[in-house]
Structures are given as structure tokens and as C-alpha cells.
Amino acid sequence: MKAKIDALNWKILKSLQENARESFANIGRKVGLTAPAVGERVKKMEDIGIISGYKAVVSHSHTGYQLKAIITLRAFMGKLKPFLEAVHSFEEVVNCYRITGNENIIMMVVLKDQFHLEKFIDKLIQYGETRTHIVLSDVVSNAPIRKSDS
Amino acid sequence: MKAKIDALNWKILKSLQENARESFANIGRKVGLTAPAVGERVKKMEDIGIISGYKAVVSHSHTGYQLKAIITLRAFMGKLKPFLEAVHSFEEVVNCYRITGNENIIMMVVLKDQFHLEKFIDKLIQYGETRTHIVLSDVVSNAPIRKSDS
DNA sequence: CATGAAACTCGCTTTCA
DNA sequence: TGAAAGCGAGTTTCATG
Numbered sequence: 001m002k003a004k005i006d007a008l009n010w011k012i013l014k015s016l017q018e019n020a021r022e023s024f025a026n027i028g029r030k031v032g033l034t035a036p037a038v039g040e041r042v043k044k045m046e047d048i049g050i051i052s053g054y055k056a057v058v059s060h061s062h063t064g065y066q067l068k069a070i071i072t073l074r075a076f077m078g079k080l081k082p083f084l085e086a087v088h089s090f091e092e093v094v095n096c097y098r099i100t101g102n103e104n105i106i107m108m109v110v111l112k113d114q115f116h117l118e119k120f121i122d123k124l125i126q127y128g129e130t131r132t133h134i135v136l137s138d139v140v141s142n143a144p145i146r147k148s149d150s
Numbered sequence: 151m152k153a154k155i156d157a158l159n160w161k162i163l164k165s166l167q168e169n170a171r172e173s174f175a176n177i178g179r180k181v182g183l184t185a186p187a188v189g190e191r192v193k194k195m196e197d198i199g200i201i202s203g204y205k206a207v208v209s210h211s212h213t214g215y216q217l218k219a220i221i222t223l224r225a226f227m228g229k230l231k232p233f234l235e236a237v238h239s240f241e242e243v244v245n246c247y248r249i250t251g252n253e254n255i256i257m258m259v260v261l262k263d264q265f266h267l268e269k270f271i272d273k274l275i276q277y278g279e280t281r282t283h284i285v286l287s288d289v290v291s292n293a294p295i296r297k298s299d300s
Numbered sequence: 301c302a303t304g305a306a307a308c309t310c311g312c313t314t315t316c317a
Numbered sequence: 318t319g320a321a322a323g324c325g326a327g328t329t330t331c332a333t334g
Contacts, residue, residue, distance in 0.1 A: 005213065016206035020170040025306060037323050039307070050212045056166035057203045058295045063155065065295070070249055070256055087289055091298070095258075096290035099220055099283035106220055106283065107290070108245075112298065133249035133256065139234055140246035140257070142292070145208045145215070148241070148262065173307095175331060189332065 005050065008033065009041055010147045013051070016042070017144035020054040057142075060094075065110035067117060068135035073105035075128035080104060083127040092120050103131070155200065158183065159191055160297045163201070166192070167294035170204040207292075210244075215260035217267060218285035223255035225278035230254060233277040242270050253281070 005013070011031045015022055024038040031038070045051045060068065075083055083105065087096050096107040105128075111117045117132070124130050155163070161181040165172055174188040181188070195201045210218065225233055233255065237246050246257040255278075261267045267282070274280050 013206065013208055017208060018203075018205075020204035020206045023306060034324055035306070036308075036325090040322080048212065049209055051206050052209050053168075053207045054170035055168075055205055055207055055292065055294075056163065056170045056201050057205055058163055058167060059199055059202050060295065062198065062200045063295050064298050068247075070247065084289055091293075091296050093290050094293050095288075097218075097220065097288055098286040100286060101281075101283045103283075105289070110295075131251075133251045133253075136248040136250060138245075138247055139237055139255070140243050142205065143241075143244050144205075145210065145213050145260075146241050148214050173331060185331070186333070 005045075005147075007147075009045065009050075012038060012041060013045070014144065014146070016051070016054075060110045064112055065092075067111040067113060068138075069109050069111065069117060070133040070135060071107050071109055071121070071124070072103035072131045073107070073124060073128045074103045074130075075105060079127045086127075090120075090123075092116075108135075155195075155297075157297075159195065159200075162188060162191060163195070164294065164296070166201070166204075210260045214262055215242075217261040217263060218288075219259050219261065219267060220283040220285060221257050221259055221271070221274070222253035222281045223257070223274060223278045224253045224280075225255060229277045236277075240270075240273075242266075258285075 008031055012027055015027045015030060023035075024042065025035040027033075028035045028038045033041075042051065060066075073083065084098075087093055087107070090109075092109040092111055094108045094110055096105065098104060099106050109120065111120060121130055121132060158181055162177055165177045165180060173185075174192065175185040177183075178185045178188045183191075192201065210216075223233065234248075237243055237257070240259075242259040242261055244258045244260055246255065248254060249256050259270065261270060271280055271282060
């Protein structure tokens with residue numbers, strides 16, 4: 001689980017979180033290593049699981065999903081498991097977490113418009129009680145993990 | 151805002167969302183294009199804003215943040231703006247949204263342990279009333295944007 | 301298509317335990 | 318002395334005009 005990450009690896013992680021397509025040669029120039037050395041360190045971090053992948057960030061608004069919402073769900077008796085299985089097939093759901101508290105599920109969803117939202121909520125109603133919050137603006141979006149100043 | 155994305159571009163987006171470091175040549179083989187053709191399409195999607203970046207996904211648990219929480223904030227009078235400025239400097243905050251409803255802010259935070267959580271909540275108390283939900287498990291994590299079946 | 305750059309492999313060297 | 322890490326050269330693959 002725990003892994004010692006030295007200062008050089010933190011610099012590499014910073015760079016890859018800012019631009020995952022940056023070349024190892026360029027990263028090497030910034031951190032003071034040769035390209036193969038960077039490649040080796042990156043591969044090791046992938047193997048250990050520190051780096052779990054590389055994703056292109058696709059704009060929701062540019063792909064037709066203008067509306068974002070946070071929806072909490074308080075699942076009915078016996079309906080939590082069916083929901084957990086079904087949620088993977090809901091294309092609207094970007095993030096979904098099981099949480100403690102009165103509601104057991106919280107999810108971030110993207111939608112085309114208010115009609116789409118209405119239809120989506122209707123789809124959820126069989127699983128439990130929902131509460132919906134419209135997202136007015138993104139303040140912080142997937143901030144990079146930085147070196148913990150412990 | 152809205153941009154026509156054809157089937158080929160959706161395939162390219164799918165590939166880049168699965169692995170942002172995949173070479174254009176490889177993507178080309180999968181979708182039936184040459185490398186330069188893929189490069190051109192990708193560049194255009196970057197210019198338009200459909201692709202807004204490429205990020206390495208770094209594991210929270212492997213970097214010392216074992217605890218995840220969702221915290222809502224109901225800001226005190228006059229404290230919302232100061233919070234919105236300060237939140238960018240909070241390394242614990244991965245996502246933060248302004249939302250409608252009784253609470254005006256919701257954020258996803260990563261923490262080292264329960265003591266870290268306690269300290270973080272103390273830091274928030276000056277801005278408003280908080281409500282904390284511990285994340286028990288990730289059900290869906292940054293799901294890729296797929297073609298809307300409209 | 302052609303050229304320059306980048307990624308991978310390998311063998312050599314240094315360091316530190 | 319053995320393991321780990323970086324470097325440099327050579328080859329293959331890739332990006333871009």
C-alpha cells in the first residue's frame with residue numbers, strides 16, 4: 001500500500017498530471033534525468049499502482065451535456081444492490097460513491113437539459129428517494145494530487 | 151458550444167479516455183485511419199475544446215490519502231467569496247462545486263486519516279456549517295463520456 | 301513519404317548497503 | 318559483493334511537415 005515517493009517522482013507525477021502526453025524526454029529535461037530513466041520510474045509507478053492510468057479529459061459541455069447535477073439517493077430496503085449493479089450502465093453517471101449518513105449514495109451526473117434530468121430522476125425513483133442539486137459552477141475539478149507536506 | 155462529433159471521433163475519444171498515452175498510430179490501427187489523420191482530428195478536437203487535456207490518474211490510497219469524504223458547506227453571510235478563493239489552496243480538495251439548495255458548496259476531499267479529517271473540518275468552520283459523509287467505496291470513478299444515444 | 305524526434309533495449313558504470 | 322539506478326548508444330517506432 002504505502003510507497004515512498006521521492007522528490008523526483010513527485011516532479012514526474014506533477015508533470016504527468018498536468019499533461020499525460022508529455023514525452024519522457026521533455027519530463028527528463030525538466031527534472032534532470034534522461035528519457036530512459038524517466039521511463040523506468042514511470043513504469044515502476046504504474047506497476048506499484050501509484051499511477052493507475054492516463055485519461056483524456058473530455059468537456060461535458062462540448063459533447064452535449066450542458067447540465068450537471070449532484071444527486072443523493074436513500075435506497076429502499078433491498079434496492080441498494082440492484083442499484084449498484086445498474087448504475088454502471090447509466091451513461092449520465094460520472095462519479096458515484098457509497099457514503100455514510102442518511103443517504104447511502106451520492107453521484108455526479110451530466111445531462112443534456114432539464115427534460116433529460118427529469119427522465120433520469122424518474123429512472124432512479126424505483127431504487128429510493130432522491131435529492132437533487134444543480135451544479136452552478138465548477139470551483140475545483142479533479143485537482144492533482146500533490147506532495148503531502150507531512 | 152455544440153460540435154458535431156462523428157463516429158470516428160467518438161472512437162478516438164473512447165481510446166484516449168481509456169489510455170491517453172496511446173500513440174496515434176495505434177489508435178489509427180483500431181479505427182482504420184493513418185497516424186497523421188488521427189493526429190489532425192485530435193488536434194482539432196483540442197482546439198475546439200472537446201478535449202481539454204490529458205491527466206495521469208494518481209491513486210489516492212497509494213499516495214497516503216486513505217480516507218475520502220464528501221463535505222457540504224452552508225456558507226455564512228459574506229463568507230462564500232473568501233471560501234471560493236481559499237479552496238484552491240486546500241490540497242485535500244479534489245472536486246468542489248457550487249450547487250443549488252440549502253448547502254451552497256459540495257466538495258470531495260482526500261485525507262490521510264481521521265485526525266487529518268478533523269483538522270480539515272476545523273479549517274472549514276470559519277466559512278460556514280459543514281456536513282461530512284465518509285466515502286465507503288467508489289462505485290463509479292470518472293466514467294468516460296460516451297456517445298449520447300440521442 | 302521523408303525527416304527528425306522519441307521510445308525501448310541493452311550493456312556499462314556508479315553507488316550504497 | 319549484490320541490488321538498484323542512471324547513462325549512452327543503437328534500433329524501431331512515431332509525429333509532423
